[in-house]
Amino acid sequence: xxxxxxxxxxxxxxxxxxxxxxxxxxxxxxxxxxxxxxxxxxxxxxxxxxxxxxxxxxxxxxxxxxxxxxxxxxxxxxxxxxxxxxxxxxxxxxxxxxxxxxxxxxxxxxxxxxxxxxxxxxxxxxxxxxxxxxxxxxxxxxxxxxxxxxxxxxxxxxxxxxxxxxxxxxxxxxxxxxxxxxxxxxxxxxxxxxxxxxxxxxxxxxxxxxxxxxxxxxxxxxxxxxxxxxxxxxxxxxxxxxxxxxxxxxxxxxxxxxxxxxxxxxxxxxxxxxxxxxxxxxxxxxxxxxxxxxxxxx
Amino acid sequence: xxxxxxxxxxxxxxxxxxxxxxxxxxxxxxxxxxxxxxxxxxxxxxxxxxxxxxxxxxxxxxxxxxxxxxxxxxxxxxxxxxxxxxxxxxxxxxxxxxxxxxxxxxxxxxxxxxxxxxxxxxxxxxxxxxxxxxxxxxxxxxxxxxxxxxxxxxxxxxxxxxxxxxxxx
Ligand SMILES: Cc1cc2nc3c(=O)[nH]c(=O)nc-3n(C[C@H](O)[C@H](O)[C@H](O)COP(=O)(O)OP(=O)(O)OC[C@H]3O[C@@H](n4cnc5c(N)ncnc54)[C@H](O)[C@@H]3O)c2cc1C
Ligand code: FES
Ligand code: FES
Numbered sequence: 001x002x003x004x005x006x007x008x009x010x011x012x013x014x015x016x017x018x019x020x021x022x023x024x025x026x027x028x029x030x031x032x033x034x035x036x037x038x039x040x041x042x043x044x045x046x047x048x049x050x051x052x053x054x055x056x057x058x059x060x061x062x063x064x065x066x067x068x069x070x071x072x073x074x075x076x077x078x079x080x081x082x083x084x085x086x087x088x089x090x091x092x093x094x095x096x097x098x099x100x101x102x103x104x105x106x107x108x109x110x111x112x113x114x115x116x117x118x119x120x121x122x123x124x125x126x127x128x129x130x131x132x133x134x135x136x137x138x139x140x141x142x143x144x145x146x147x148x149x150x151x152x153x154x155x156x157x158x159x160x161x162x163x164x165x166x167x168x169x170x171x172x173x174x175x176x177x178x179x180x181x182x183x184x185x186x187x188x189x190x191x192x193x194x195x196x197x198x199x200x201x202x203x204x205x206x207x208x209x210x211x212x213x214x215x216x217x218x219x220x221x222x223x224x225x226x227x228x229x230x231x232x233x234x235x236x237x238x239x240x241x242x243x244x245x246x247x248x249x250x251x252x253x254x255x256x257x258x259x260x261x262x263x264x265x266x267x268x269x270x271x272x273x274x275x276x277x278x279x280x281x282x283x284x285x286x287x288x289x290x291x292x293x294x295x296x297x298x
Numbered sequence: 299x300x301x302x303x304x305x306x307x308x309x310x311x312x313x314x315x316x317x318x319x320x321x322x323x324x325x326x327x328x329x330x331x332x333x334x335x336x337x338x339x340x341x342x343x344x345x346x347x348x349x350x351x352x353x354x355x356x357x358x359x360x361x362x363x364x365x366x367x368x369x370x371x372x373x374x375x376x377x378x379x380x381x382x383x384x385x386x387x388x389x390x391x392x393x394x395x396x397x398x399x400x401x402x403x404x405x406x407x408x409x410x411x412x413x414x415x416x417x418x419x420x421x422x423x424x425x426x427x428x429x430x431x432x433x434x435x436x437x438x439x440x441x442x443x444x445x446x447x448x449x450x451x452x453x454x455x456x457x458x459x460x461x462x463x464x465x466x467x
Contacts (some may be wrong), residue, residue, distance in 0.1 A: 001330035003313065003376040023377065030333075031354045031372045040331055046377050072366075096357070096442025097420065101366040102373070184441030185355065 003044040009052050009132060009161060015045040016157045017134045022047045024068055025102030027095070028111040053106065053161060058083070061167050067106025067160040072097070074105060074118075081286055084165060085278055086121035086174035086193045086271075092287035093117055093176075096184055106160045109145070112152045112216075119146070119217035120193035120209035121176045127165040131158040139164065146216040171204070172197045173279030175288045177271045178211060179263050181254075183295035188212045189255050190264045192243065194271035196231065198279045203227050208239055208272060213247035213264045220246055220268070231276035239272045240265035315379035319344065320388030328375045335359040335370035338385060346386040346415045350444075357443030360416035361385050367423045369442070386415035389422060397460045398422060405456040409447035417443045421457045430461055 004020065006012040012022065021041035023029050025048065033040040047053060053068030058079055065074070065087075074080050074091035081088045087105075094100050094108075094117055108118045109129060119142065128139040131154050140153065147153050154160065168174075178191030191211030197204045206226055209219045220242050229235055249260035274288045284291055312327045317334075319342055326341045335352075338344050338361065350358030352371045359371040362384035389396040395403075398421050408414050417440060424431060424439030431439060436457045445453065 001311070003330045003374060005377070005379060023374070026373060026377065027354070030374060033331075034333075034372060035353065044330070044374075048377070097423070097439060098357070098360060098367040098369050098442045099354075102363075102368055184438070 001040065001042055001044070003046060005046045005049055007049055007051075009050055009159065012045050012047050012050060013132060013134055013157070013159055015043070016159055019043055019156075020045040021156070022110075022159060024048050024104040024107040025070070025099075027099050027103040028107055028113075047106075047159070048102070048104070055162075056080075058167070063165045063167060065105055065163045065165070067109070067162055068104050069106075071095075071100035071103050071105070071108075071118075075100065075286060083168060084121070084125055084174065085286065086124065086176040086195065086275070087118060088286040089176040089288050090117035090121050090178075090191075090193070093178060093180070093186070093188075093289060099185075105163060109142075109163065110152060110154065110160050112146050112148075112150050114146075114149050114214060114216050115188045115191075115212040116217065117176065117178060117188060117191060117211065120191060120211045121174065121195075122163060122165070123209035123217060123219050124174060124193045124195035124207040125165045125168065126207075127163050129154075129160050130162045130164055132161045133158045137161075142217070143219065148215050168195070169197065171199050171279055173275045173277070175271050175274035175278060175284070177267050177274065177288055177292065177294070179267055180289070180295045183290075186295070187254070190247075190249070190260050190267055192264065192268040192271040194239075194268070194275040196272065196275045196279050198231065198276060201230060201280075203229050203231060203235070203276075206239075206272070208243065208268055210243060210247060210264055210268065213243075213249040213260055215248075218246065231273070231280075235276075236269035236273055240269040243268035313376050313379075315376055317342070317375070317378055317383055318381065319383045320385060326375075330374065330376050332375050333371050334361070334368075334373045334375045334378050334383070337375040338370065338383070344385050344387050348412055348415055350412065350416075355444070356413070357416040357420065358413055360419040360443065362419055362423055365423065365426065367420050367442070384419070384422075386418055389418060396422070397463050398425070398456065401459045401463070402453060402456040405452045405459065407448055407452040407456045413443060413445040413447075417445065417453055421453075421460070424457070425461055425464065429465060431457075433458060 020043035071091035
């Protein structure tokens with residue numbers, strides 16, 4: 001086994017082409033290997049010291065988050081909190097301070113877990129992953145990237161360099177809410193992200209995506225008929241019903257399928273409510289889970 | 299040595315790396331799959347860092363990497379090549395305990411003591427980035443550290459007292 005510490009994207013890509021696997025924070029890769037999920041790859045390339053992957057930049061039209069940006073940075077970065085609040089909500093829920101210090105957005109995305117927390121926020125914001133290999137650069141939507149639990153459509157020689165997210169115009173707001181049994185070191189029982197735009201109190205766009213209720217993170221379809229309405233209880237009810245309808249949850253140690261199907265409706269409605277309140281200018285601190293009192297009280 | 303050199307030519311299974319621990323640099327040859335916790339304990343001989351769950355759950359193995367807490371049981375030593383590591387042995391100033399250590403003792407925040415080194419490292423990093431944390435912020439700062447003995451209240455008190463003490467000084 002070897003581990004090479006790469007200092008440039010080109011160096012990392014060359015190593016991937018010769019069969020190495022990337023390691024960023026290692027919080028999925030190393031922990032998974034130690035739990036016996038998959039052995040550590042024979043050749044590793046550490047990508048956490050590549051300056052380009054730690055860049056977080058923005059223009060009027062888009063935000064570009066380097067794949068190596070950590071959860072700790074996402075949850076405190078002013079631009080992310082302002083423009084892409086749901087991503088900050090999600091990053092703030094990941095593991096513990098130690099997990100968030102080294103765990104990266106790229107690692108979360110490329111690990112492809114259906115319970116990953118940044119996935120639903122990225123979907124509702126229309127993010128795309130930029131993948132680079134010796135053959136060039138391409139972009140894929142999140143929906144095209146995730147193909148099954150722990151499975152992605154990216155090739156082994158492709159490095160995710162960044163996540164590119166449209167800026168979202170005036171009147172937009174977003175939120176990510178997850179059901180958790182405790183307030184740290186937890187995995188989503190279910191989760192929901194919403195991004196909405198309001199104009200004069202009327203809904204002009206709405207996207208909602210769901211965590212841990214299907215083999216991949218899914219977006220709720222057919223919400224366009226809700227556009228033009230007010231962000232009221234009828235809207236919450238309609239989103240909750242659609243979420244329950246389109247979820248295909250499983251039963252496991254953490255929850256039954258029935259419980260997941262019920263609670264995904266609750267979480268989706270709460271995410272839409274929080275997103276709409278943020279869109280209307282209300283300041284709800286990150287993560288929104290805390291002000292909703294989710295997770296055991298002290 | 300060059301941080302990008304993949305392994306020492308003499309041993310195909312191990313890599314030559316430099317770990318700077320509490321200010322002292324240790325050249326060590328480690329198998330790539332070795333975790334930092336075991337290298338600190340067996341190669342460098344610093345057994346203050348504990349292995350509890352060995353599964354990234356309990357925080358007994360918490361050390362600082364360039365000042366930020368990491369779970370050393372689940373971090374490859376080779377990935378820490380050339381970086382600064384701080385362990386619990388690095389907190390005291392000679393015979394003088396760090397105020398966090400003194401206060402966790404006097405508050406009764408140590409029973410079996412197995413969680414204590416990890417708690418101290420998380421608390422140290424917290425006070426470094428946030429010198430005046432609220433009790434809620436202390437809870438979040440220590441949320442990756444489990445204690446099976448004390449019930450946490452005395453540990454929270456010790457961290458809070460330390461913050462007050464350090465800010466008053
Ligand atoms: C205690 C604990 C708690 C956790 N809690 C949560 C949680 O609450 N929510 C959550 O979503 N996750 C959680 N996780 C999982 C994990 O921390 C996150 O998924 C994290 O974002 C992974 O990032 P990483 O940099 O550590 O990835 P790594 O482990 O380094 O990599 C993960 C996978 O992605 C690949 N990879 C990494 N970066 C790239 C890249 N740029 N291009 C191509 N492939 C890449 C690696 O080869 C590997 O297959 C937790 C993990 C632990 C140990
Ligand atoms: S020993 Fe590392 S977290 Fe428990
Ligand atoms: S004192 Fe025993 S585990 Fe904390």
